[in-house]
Amino acid sequence: MEEQNKKILLVEDDPNFGTVLKDYLTMNDYDVVHAKNGMEGFEKFKKDDYDLCILDVMMPYKDGFTLAKEIREKNTDVPIVFLTAKAMKEDVLKGYKVGADDYLNKPFDSEVLLMKIKAIIQRKATETISDSKQFEFKIGSFDLNSKLRFLRHEGGDPVKLSPKENELLRLLALHENDLMPRELALTKIWRDDNYFTSRSMDVYIAKLRKYLKLDPKVEILNIHGEGFRLVVNA
Amino acid sequence: MEEQNKKILLVEDDPNFGTVLKDYLTMNDYDVVHAKNGMEGFEKFKKDDYDLCILDVMMPYKDGFTLAKEIREKNTDVPIVFLTAKAMKEDVLKGYKVGADDYLNKPFDSEVLLMKIKAIIQRKATETISDSKQFEFKIGSFDLNSKLRFLRHEGGDPVKLSPKENELLRLLALHENDLMPRELALTKIWRDDNYFTSRSMDVYIAKLRKYLKLDPKVEILNIHGEGFRLVVNA
DNA sequence: CATTTTTGTTAATGTAAGGTTAAAAGGCAA
DNA sequence: TTGCCTTTTAACCTTACATTAACAAAAATG
Numbered sequence: 001m002e003e004q005n006k007k008i009l010l011v012e013d014d015p016n017f018g019t020v021l022k023d024y025l026t027m028n029d030y031d032v033v034h035a036k037n038g039m040e041g042f043e044k045f046k047k048d049d050y051d052l053c054i055l056d057v058m059m060p061y062k063d064g065f066t067l068a069k070e071i072r073e074k075n076t077d078v079p080i081v082f083l084t085a086k087a088m089k090e091d092v093l094k095g096y097k098v099g100a101d102d103y104l105n106k107p108f109d110s111e112v113l114l115m116k117i118k119a120i121i122q123r124k125a126t127e128t129i130s131d132s133k134q135f136e137f138k139i140g141s142f143d144l145n146s147k148l149r150f151l152r153h154e155g156g157d158p159v160k161l162s163p164k165e166n167e168l169l170r171l172l173a174l175h176e177n178d179l180m181p182r183e184l185a186l187t188k189i190w191r192d193d194n195y196f197t198s199r200s201m202d203v204y205i206a207k208l209r210k211y212l213k214l215d216p217k218v219e220i221l222n223i224h225g226e227g228f229r230l231v232v233n234a
Numbered sequence: 235m236e237e238q239n240k241k242i243l244l245v246e247d248d249p250n251f252g253t254v255l256k257d258y259l260t261m262n263d264y265d266v267v268h269a270k271n272g273m274e275g276f277e278k279f280k281k282d283d284y285d286l287c288i289l290d291v292m293m294p295y296k297d298g299f300t301l302a303k304e305i306r307e308k309n310t311d312v313p314i315v316f317l318t319a320k321a322m323k324e325d326v327l328k329g330y331k332v333g334a335d336d337y338l339n340k341p342f343d344s345e346v347l348l349m350k351i352k353a354i355i356q357r358k359a360t361e362t363i364s365d366s367k368q369f370e371f372k373i374g375s376f377d378l379n380s381k382l383r384f385l386r387h388e389g390g391d392p393v394k395l396s397p398k399e400n401e402l403l404r405l406l407a408l409h410e411n412d413l414m415p416r417e418l419a420l421t422k423i424w425r426d427d428n429y430f431t432s433r434s435m436d437v438y439i440a441k442l443r444k445y446l447k448l449d450p451k452v453e454i455l456n457i458h459g460e461g462f463r464l465v466v467n468a
Numbered sequence: 469c470a471t472t473t474t475t476g477t478t479a480a481t482g483t484a485a486g487g488t489t490a491a492a493a494g495g496c497a498a
Numbered sequence: 499t500t501g502c503c504t505t506t507t508a509a510c511c512t513t514a515c516a517t518t519a520a521c522a523a524a525a526a527t528g
Contacts, residue, residue: 147413148412148413148457148463149457149460160457160514162458162514162515162516163458163459163515163516164515164516165515196517196518197517198474198475199475199517199518199519200516200518202474202475202476202477203476203477203478203516203517203518204516205475205476206475206476206477206478209476209477210477222474222475222476222524224473224474224475224524224525224526225473225474225525225526396504396505397504397505398504398505399504430506430507431506432485432486433486433506433507433508434505434506434507436485436486436487436488437487437488437489437505437506437507438505439486439487440486440487440488440489443487456485456486456487456514458484458485458486458513458514458515459484459485459514459515
């Protein structure tokens with residue numbers, strides 16, 4: 001199965017340049033959201049999680065530095081890279097002050113850009129390794145570790161889960177005792193909602209039920225036409 | 235206790251430029267060792283520990299890239315910055331491949347240089363808090379000394395590890411019982427993530443497993459599509 | 469009740485990732 | 499240069515995974 005693409009927020013007011021850059025990054029397997037100005041950029045930033053922000057410095061209404069400051073208030077970790085037409089010393093210094101990770105002068109070589117992006121995202125990734133709490137779930141007498149992808153029953157031998165099994169069970173656990181809409185799983189895990197992915201999901205539900213049989217209090221119920229519900233009975 | 239100045243190795247063959255730069259950095263509280271060519275640079279590097287290496291690319295006898303490669307073999311962590319007269323695309327790419335942390339085009343603004351140096355050293359410092367300084371590991375009934383590159387089982391004869399074996403086992407040990415992402419090892423140790431480096435890594439995993447067989451409680455597990463996990467069972 | 473739609477389950481298939489060993493290539497020192 | 503050690507590449511094999519097909523059973527529909 002394919003790996004999740006890295007998400008980039010690109011804020012650039014020049015429509016030509018912005019579009020070209022977006023296409024180029026998209027071609028290189030990044031998911032790019034393109035905002036045309038600082039305001040829009042901040043709105044989009046709040047709505048999603050990004051692996052990298054590329055901000056043009058010179059923009060009407062709200063310049064890149066101001067935007068960067070706002071972003072930093074919401075998120076101290078996301079890497080920020082500035083784009084600027086010319087290497088003004090003050091700008092560069094100001095950029096680093098706001099917490100920039102790098103600086104690119106237009107015009108720049110696209111391969112160099114790619115290399116830098118890769119390096120920056122990678123760097124952050126290794127720094128951020130220890131946020132493991134959100135990967136552990138208790139499901140009845142089971143423990144699910146969705147980072148290491150195993151399910152353990154009462155301290156016994158852990159069963160390895162495949163990526164899809166793991167993601168699906170994790171989604172169910174996140175909605176424990178509540179409805180997990182079929183459509184949600186399909187768009188989140190399969191990223192496509194059609195007859196075949198839907199059947200595929202049913203196959204995985206069956207697999208999970210088999211694993212969970214060890215604890216009769218735990219079951220996955222179907223809500224016809226709606227989705228599934230992971231329930232843990234008292 | 236007062237703080238120790240950061241040590242910089244400057245390798246630059248132009249005597250004028252080199253001296254000016256050295257003086258400037260010294261004025262700004264760095265301890266600078268100035269080598270006049272690649273050979274000398276490598277000698278000085280071996281004799282001491284540095285917080286940063288600044289290497290000119292164009293040098294007689296031994297260019298900056300070659301020197302960087304030698305340095306990387308001795309030390310995978312020390313930050314390296316290249317100096318170059320003009321931004322040749324191939325050079326830049328080559329630099330990043332050898333593990334460069336940044337790139338400076340001559341002539342450059344001295345304040346910008348200082349800012350970058352500070353940022354790079356700082357970055358390494360925070361990265362290094364968790365992993366670097368650690369060279370001795372207890373892995374089940376094994377002792378790994380990754381500075382001297384040997385692995386000993388219960389005080390028996392130590393086995394010499396090759397550089398790659400050593401780095402890989404050290405990375406695994408740093409993440410003991412946790413996931414060590416495949417991609418992390420490839421970018422950290424091989425500095426490139428492609429089919430061949432990935433297969434090469436698998437070969438090394440096999441070698442390590444052979445060494446570790448002496449203690450059945452110690453195993454390297456694979457998490458399909460994610461990476462490896464060094465586990466020590468109770 | 470007959471029919472359609474949705475879900476349950478198992479098995480078969482194709483592909484990708486990883487395991488293992490050996491040979492080739494590269495580096496380095498004697 | 500030779501010889502030794504390390505690393506990469508290749509070959510072949512096994513396992514893991516996701517999808518699809520096939521058929522059975524529920525549930526909805528009218």
